[in-house]
Each structure stands twice: as C-alpha cells, then as structure tokens.
Amino acid sequence: MTTTAIEARAVTKRFGAGEITALDAVSISIAQGEFFTLLGPSGCGKTTLLRCIAGFETPTDGAILLSGSDITASPPNKRNVNTVFQSYALFPHLTVAQNIGFGLKMRGDDAAKVDKRTEEMLALVKMEQMASRRPEQLSGGQQQRVALARALAPAPEVLLLDEPLSALDLKLRKEMQSELKRLQSETGITFVFVTHDQEEALTMSDRIAVMSHGQLQQVGSPREIYTRPVNRFVADFIGETNFLEAEAKGDSVTLSTGDTLPLPGAGTGPITLAVRPELLRLTEPGEGDLTATVRDSVYFGTDWHCHLLLSDGTEVVARMQSPPTGESGIGKGQPVGLAFAPGALRVLED
Amino acid sequence: MATKPFSVTRLPGFGAIAIAAFIALYAPIITLVVYSFNAANSVAIWGGFSLDWYRLAWENDQVQQAAIRSLVIATFAAGFSTLLATLAAVGTTRRGRFKGQTIIYVMINQPLMVPEIVTAVALLILFGAIRTATGIQGLGYLILAHTAFCIPFAYLPIRARLEGMDMSLETAAADLYATPWQAFRHVTLPLLAPGILAGAMLAFVISLDDVIITEFVKSAGQDTLPTYMLGQLRRAMTPEVNAISTALLVLTVLLLTGFFLITRGRQN
Ligand SMILES: Nc1ncnc2c1ncn2[C@@H]1O[C@H](COP(=O)(O)OP(=O)(O)OP(=O)(O)O)[C@@H](O)[C@H]1O
Ligand SMILES: [Mg+2]
Numbered sequence: 001m002t003t004t005a006i007e008a009r010a011v012t013k014r015f016g017a018g019e020i021t022a023l024d025a026v027s028i029s030i031a032q033g034e035f036f037t038l039l040g041p042s043g044c045g046k047t048t049l050l051r052c053i054a055g056f057e058t059p060t061d062g063a064i065l066l067s068g069s070d071i072t073a074s075p076p077n078k079r080n081v082n083t084v085f086q087s088y089a090l091f092p093h094l095t096v097a098q099n100i101g102f103g104l105k106m107r108g109d110d111a112a113k114v115d116k117r118t119e120e121m122l123a124l125v126k127m128e129q130m131a132s133r134r135p136e137q138l139s140g141g142q143q144q145r146v147a148l149a150r151a152l153a154p155a156p157e158v159l160l161l162d163e164p165l166s167a168l169d170l171k172l173r174k175e176m177q178s179e180l181k182r183l184q185s186e187t188g189i190t191f192v193f194v195t196h197d198q199e200e201a202l203t204m205s206d207r208i209a210v211m212s213h214g215q216l217q218q219v220g221s222p223r224e225i226y227t228r229p230v231n232r233f234v235a236d237f238i239g240e241t242n243f244l245e246a247e248a249k250g251d252s253v254t255l256s257t258g259d260t261l262p263l264p265g266a267g268t269g270p271i272t273l274a275v276r277p278e279l280l281r282l283t284e285p286g287e288g289d290l291t292a293t294v295r296d297s298v299y300f301g302t303d304w305h306c307h308l309l310l311s312d313g314t315e316v317v318a319r320m321q322s323p324p325t326g327e328s329g330i331g332k333g334q335p336v337g338l339a340f341a342p343g344a345l346r347v348l349e350d
Numbered sequence: 351m352a353t354k355p356f357s358v359t360r361l362p363g364f365g366a367i368a369i370a371a372f373i374a375l376y377a378p379i380i381t382l383v384v385y386s387f388n389a390a391n392s393v394a395i396w397g398g399f400s401l402d403w404y405r406l407a408w409e410n411d412q413v414q415q416a417a418i419r420s421l422v423i424a425t426f427a428a429g430f431s432t433l434l435a436t437l438a439a440v441g442t443t444r445r446g447r448f449k450g451q452t453i454i455y456v457m458i459n460q461p462l463m464v465p466e467i468v469t470a471v472a473l474l475i476l477f478g479a480i481r482t483a484t485g486i487q488g489l490g491y492l493i494l495a496h497t498a499f500c501i502p503f504a505y506l507p508i509r510a511r512l513e514g515m516d517m518s519l520e521t522a523a524a525d526l527y528a529t530p531w532q533a534f535r536h537v538t539l540p541l542l543a544p545g546i547l548a549g550a551m552l553a554f555v556i557s558l559d560d561v562i563i564t565e566f567v568k569s570a571g572q573d574t575l576p577t578y579m580l581g582q583l584r585r586a587m588t589p590e591v592n593a594i595s596t597a598l599l600v601l602t603v604l605l606l607t608g609f610f611l612i613t614r615g616r617q618n
Contacts, residue, residue: 103526
C-alpha cells in the first residue's frame, strides 16, 4: 500500500472580494515518492495550488494534509515542504554553500551537521567547485541546481517545483529534466512539479493532473491522460486531437458524414469522439472507413501532417511516418480513404 | 540623410550658459574656501596664505563645544531617525499595495512639505510648554527635533532599496524554516544594509546642517556649529567663520560622496 504524502481536500481559493476563483474545490491525493505534475494553461491555478501547499496562501475553503496531518493553518516555516521557485530566489548576499545550508541553519541544526549536509548536496547537484561563489556569478543552469540543492537539503517530505525549467534554453532544459528525474529517484522525495509544457509533463511524471480554470479536469498516468482523455479540454490540451461529432446508437456511431462505424458501448444520443492523428491511416480511395480529400500536407521531418477534409467538410489531421525518401506521395486535392486504428475512437464525457 | 536627434547641448549659447551656471554655483564656495586661508583679518581682502584661522577655530572653546554638540546631536538624530525610517520602510513596502499607501508616504515625508520655520515655531511653543511644566532641560529636545525632520531623508533611500528587493527572497526564507524574525534578520536586513547606511549618512548630514529649527529649539548655551556661526556673523566677521565653514563643507562632501557610492553600488 502506498502512503499519501499530500492531500488536498476540496481546496478553494478566492482572490479579491471573492470574484476571482483561482482554485475551485480541488481534491488531489499525491502518493509518497511520486513525481506528480500539475499541468494546465496559464492562469488555471497551478501556482496557487502550490502556494497553498507551501503555506504562502491560505485556502478560502478546504484542507491540506501532509502525511495525514492537517497543515492548513500552519505557517510556511512550520511545514516540512520546500519550494524551488521559478525565479530561483537565491539569496544574493550568501554564497552557494550558505544558500544550500540556509534551511538547515534556520531549523537549528548544528554547524557540523549543516556543513556535512551542504557538502552532500553540493555533490548531489555536482556543484562542489562553486561552493564559495555568489549566485550572481553562476549561469542560469547552475543557479537552478543551487535552488534545487537548497530546497532538497532539509530533506523535505515534499518538494514543490513551480515551472523550474521555464527560464532555461531548450538544451539545458532537456538536461535538467533528466537531472530532476535522477534527483527524485536518488532522494525518494515526493515531487510536485508545475509546468505548462505537455511534453515535459508526459515524459517526466508518474501521474499528471490536468487543470483548467481552477478545476481539476483529469488525474492519471501520462498514458491514461493521453490515450483516454475524459473530456474535450484534456484531449485538446494534451497532444493533437481530431474531434468528430456523432450520434451514438448502442454499439455503433453515425458520424456527421453519415458513415456508421461499430463502437461497442457507445451509448445513445449526440456525442463527441476524439481521435489522435497518429491513429488515422491513409488508404487507397474507396478502402478504409471514410473518404476524404487532401487539403494540405506539412513535412515535419519525422512525419507528415496531412490535413484532410471529410465529405461533410469536417477537417481532420492524420499523421504518417515519413518514408526514407521523405516524400509523402500525396498531393493537394487528391481523394484518399481513411482508416481508424483499432480502439482509436474515444467517446468524450462532454 | 539622417537628421541629428534634438540635443540641448547644440543650442546656441549652451556652453556659455552652462559655464555661467557653474560659476554661480561654485564661485561663492571657492571664495569662502580661499579666504579661510587668509592671513589677514578680512573675509574680502587677501593678505597672504596662512592656517591661522583653522588653528584659532580649533583652539576656540566655544567652537569646540559647538562642534561636539553638533556631532552628538547628528549622531543620535541619525541613529534614531534611521531606526524609525527602517521600521517605516519595512512596514510600508514588505507587503502588497494597500489602501491609503500614498497617504502614509505623504505623512512620513511631512518634514519635506511643511515649511521648516513653521515646524520650528511649533516646536518652540511645544517644547517651551514642556520645559516649564516639567523643568526638564538638556539636549534631548534638539535630538528629538532633529530626529523628526531627519526621518524622511533616512526613509527615502531605505524605501528605494526595499522596493528594488524581490519579495520572493523573504518567501524563500520562510519556505526554508525561517521564522518571520529570522527571515528579517538573515535576509531582509543584510540586503537592506547599504540602504540603511545611506539613509543614516544622509540624515547625519541634514542634522549637521540645520539652522532654523535648532535656532528656535535650543536653550542658552546649546549652540551647534551652524548656530554658533550665525551668532558670530552678527558680530565681527573674521575668516574663522570661513575656516569652520570649510571644515563643515569637507565633512559634508565626504559623507555625501559615501552616500552616492553606496547608492550607486546597489545598481550594479
Ligand atoms: N494574489 C492574487 N490576487 C488576485 N488574483 C490572483 C492572485 N494570485 C493569482 N491570482 C489569479 O488566480 C488565477 C490563477 O493564478 P495562478 O498564478 O495560480 O495561475 P498559474 O496556473 O500558475 O498560471 P501561469 O502558468 O501563468 O503561472 C489567475 O486568474 C490569477 O490572475
Ligand atoms: Mg504559475
């Protein structure tokens, strides 16, 4: 059985005179040792949730539990939770080593223990050479490592990371992504990671919570979120998705094009289907499940994105792997057939 | 062809006006300094170089006492006003914007707005009443008055420094188990130190320089250097006053240079 590190119980946070609802009854349970990601567009409340967990904001309603005990009313310095800030917030008047040792010193550890732990942390983030430098003498990536080491030094139960990689360039970002994964598995600390980069979320997380307008849309493993999005928002936000309007008739669906396809357990009434572009296959005209016309095709190196028009004018995108020659072999206006991979059609909840 | 952007430096007569302005600014001071080295007994007729007036001023008991009094008052006033200004600055900036913030700023900066002579008269009346009622004498009244009008001068550089300081640093400190006091002591205060020092130096100079309020508030025998000089001018003018002025000028320039070095240092 896994133990719960952080639990949010119907956490609501309103700002101003109550007119801004940043969090709307958010309930999440994050397991001990998990790499948990909060994903969502700008303004959806990711930072606010993190700040509520860290203690910088007090929820308007609801409770926050750390290892089972209610910490909703404790100040930040009484919570065994540390944060890696987006701006790093390193203390400019302290050296790298003093920055890393700050939390331990404030907590009242004796000097020998602080020094020992600081050295361990410097080694962990490979910054031994920089111990006596000031933050201003470090590159962005190095500052990032110091911020990580500083937050990990007191061995918190949970580490909160608010878009820690967004200030780094692409290459450094990739490097730090694997660095973060390494640090997490080496320390075994629960990571709550905020990003609005879906690829970052998919590649790094054990579980992802997708948020929108202060509400939790879906919580699940990257594969669950990607292959079984519960609603249009999640399907649209994570990866590319084609939406098809249809009428469900028990174990089959009739698309807006008039074609009927088998789909066990589709229910009845109007529904929206989601199909990933890579689960659509182009066929000879007349074969496959539907007919379509090529509107345009765009070369992406590894694959081609074919923009197709269905017979009723619905636009869909199909992705096909580039052949060795790089040629797609299809031209504008060409009629094609379209086949769905088995299980490609997903019924959305709304 | 690109036309040159407008520049005031290319207007006709710019050079001449600039030179005239500099002469107006510095000629009186240069004259004052030069005549402090006059061997003759005059502040207008040159009689050769000598340091006699400096020696005379240095050996003059009244000057010595006034100088010591000035320094004591300035030290206490700068200390107290800087302490109060630091508290005020932390209170007004280490938080989000709040209702009435501008009013608070205006109120803290009251001494910059109320004419000094008005404050002087008000203090004369108030302190006079207190003196009669309690019988308490001493430098306390002057220190109190100086502290009050020095507050805005100490407050401004401290507030400027605080406003340039990221609030997330204190948040980070709290996140790392620092109590509010520890966060202040280990993060805010060390980062604020240059602002505090700059504020204290400015307050010190302002106190050292004050005439009007001191003249009204002081009791008999409580002359500071500036009021002593004012008293001297009513009698015979000798280059001794020039010598004292020059010494005061040097001290002020040194302190202000220090102030500018500190405040400039924070921008890089
Ligand atoms: N202190 C505040 N006062 C008023 N409104 C706030 C405050 N903090 C956040 N909000 C509002 O709450 C909502 C959620 O903000 P939050 O910072 O949590 O978003 P986010 O998901 O972190 O966005 P981003 O990806 O841009 O960082 C936004 O609409 C924001 O304007
Ligand atoms: Mg945010």
